[in-house]
Amino acid sequence: MSAEAAFKKVFGRPESLKDNYTHYCPGCGHSIAHRLVAECLDELGLRENTIGVPPVGCAVLAYNYFNFDMIEAPHGRALAVATGIKRTNPDKFVLTYQGDGDLAAIGTAETIHAANRGEKISAIFINNAIYGMTGGQMAPTTLLGQEATTAPGGRDAGLHGNPIDISAMIAVSNGVVYVERCSLASLKQIRQAKKAIKKCFQVQLDKLGFGLVELLSPCPTNWKLSPKEAWAWVNEVMVKVYPLGVIKDTTGYEDKK
Amino acid sequence: MILGDGLMGQVMEPVIFPDPIDIKSLPPKDWALTGCKGRKPKAIFSMLLDLNALYNHNLHLQEKYDEITAKELRWDTAMTEDAELLVVAYGTPSRIAESAIEELRAEGIKAGLFRPITLWPFPTIPLRKLAAKIGKVGVFEFSMGQMLDDVIMAVGERAEIYFYGVPGGIIPTPSDVARFLKSSIKGDGKVGRRIEA
Numbered sequence: 001m002s003a004e005a006a007f008k009k010v011f012g013r014p015e016s017l018k019d020n021y022t023h024y025c026p027g028c029g030h031s032i033a034h035r036l037v038a039e040c041l042d043e044l045g046l047r048e049n050t051i052g053v054p055p056v057g058c059a060v061l062a063y064n065y066f067n068f069d070m071i072e073a074p075h076g077r078a079l080a081v082a083t084g085i086k087r088t089n090p091d092k093f094v095l096t097y098q099g100d101g102d103l104a105a106i107g108t109a110e111t112i113h114a115a116n117r118g119e120k121i122s123a124i125f126i127n128n129a130i131y132g133m134t135g136g137q138m139a140p141t142t143l144l145g146q147e148a149t150t151a152p153g154g155r156d157a158g159l160h161g162n163p164i165d166i167s168a169m170i171a172v173s174n175g176v177v178y179v180e181r182c183s184l185a186s187l188k189q190i191r192q193a194k195k196a197i198k199k200c201f202q203v204q205l206d207k208l209g210f211g212l213v214e215l216l217s218p219c220p221t222n223w224k225l226s227p228k229e230a231w232a233w234v235n236e237v238m239v240k241v242y243p244l245g246v247i248k249d250t251t252g253y254e255d256k257k
Numbered sequence: 258m259i260l261g262d263g264l265m266g267q268v269m270e271p272v273i274f275p276d277p278i279d280i281k282s283l284p285p286k287d288w289a290l291t292g293c294k295g296r297k298p299k300a301i302f303s304m305l306l307d308l309n310a311l312y313n314h315n316l317h318l319q320e321k322y323d324e325i326t327a328k329e330l331r332w333d334t335a336m337t338e339d340a341e342l343l344v345v346a347y348g349t350p351s352r353i354a355e356s357a358i359e360e361l362r363a364e365g366i367k368a369g370l371f372r373p374i375t376l377w378p379f380p381t382i383p384l385r386k387l388a389a390k391i392g393k394v395g396v397f398e399f400s401m402g403q404m405l406d407d408v409i410m411a412v413g414e415r416a417e418i419y420f421y422g423v424p425g426g427i428i429p430t431p432s433d434v435a436r437f438l439k440s441s442i443k444g445d446g447k448v449g450r451r452i453e454a
């Protein structure tokens with residue numbers, strides 16, 4: 001009996017991921033998020049029809065890892081670029097993959113207006129509450145009391161303002177059909193994140209409107225925590241400010257919670 | 258990139274749009290993102306982290322800039338043949354300058370106009386030749402001296418350079434500019450100022 005016949009392959013690299021090593025730090029959520037996005041595209045048979053827009057930030061090199069067409073956008077403008085792609089190529093599957101420094105900071109206006117227009121785009125929003133690539137500066141999403149290189153005593157509401165919950169902000173718009181927040185810091189949540197991403201993609205396939213999945217993502221390097229401690233910080237601290245679950249769902253799908 | 262100014266920005270005129278083109282009728286582009294069916298994925302990006310690739314890309318860009326400089330240079334001149342002063346102005350100020358030159362010519366004072374149409378690439382050599390022949394240059398622009406630097410680089414000490422810069426707020430009349438041009442021809446420094454290149 002040959003090896004192929006004796007063993008059944010149960011786990012492998014999704015076709016939507018290239019066979020490359022990533023540059024992400026140990027314990028970073030990006031690698032997991034990449035894989036979830038890739039698995040969902042594979043399972044929905046979308047890879048060859050997809051155009052993705054990565055952020056400026058740690059995932060700016062995502063085109064080295066994702067195995068489908070991608071175009072870089074100016075910082076924060078992924079949803080504006082994606083709007084142009086989707087409107088001129090409505091038959092393509094268009095997704096953005098953006099961090100909080102991209103989607104919820106410099107790109108706030110583009111995010112809110114693309115969502116409000118109900119663009120038929122899927123946004124994957126990686127929230128690690130800090131600027132990762134540039135070295136741990138305070139982001140609009142940084143928690144109160146959280147240390148950052150630009151908030152050495154911790155974020156102070158009076159001085160720095162409050163953490164912004166952009167997922168909840170866009171959810172009030174009629175153009176937004178589906179928003180769910182998951183985390184990448186437990187196996188259960190990672191499985192839930194995949195379900196959410198797949199559902200978000202389905203929203204676009206069904207031409208319902210704008211969909212966004214926010215993923216609370218550990219950044220051990222800039223949080224100055226071990227990967228294990230970073231998971232705990234997401235689960236014990238971050239979720240109190242950014243509660244997990246469905247924020248909006250007007251899809252009418254059967255699995256609606 | 259087209260540089261407008263406030264005046265042009267506020268002009269409103271009816272326009273006729275050409276019939277829309279069906280993009281599917283255009284020849285296929287080898288760089289276009291169409292989904293990677295039947296081929297390797299493509300990426301469009303501007304960042305090169307590999308140092309050799311970045312170096313070579315910069316050389317490639319420089320070749321492009323050189324080609325643009327050689328092919329896209331545009332300028333216009335008016336009434337320069339017998340001029341004793343060459344007015345350098347672009348955009349809206351060039352229109353005012355032209356009226357000012359006509360006012361002067363009615364009085365028998367001969368000025369001509371050099372109007373850069375492209376500011377980059379800047380028509381350095383054509384301006385240099387004409388300025389050297391005429392001997393006096395009057396720069397008039399709606400700023401406190403942005404094109405002036407280009408004119409100085411082009412003309413150097415080959416001609417006297419006078420400058421009249423008007424910042425946002427007031428739009429000078431042709432008569433205001435005519436006074437600057439007269440003052441420049443006399444070299445009395447009453448309107449505008451002499452620039453030492």
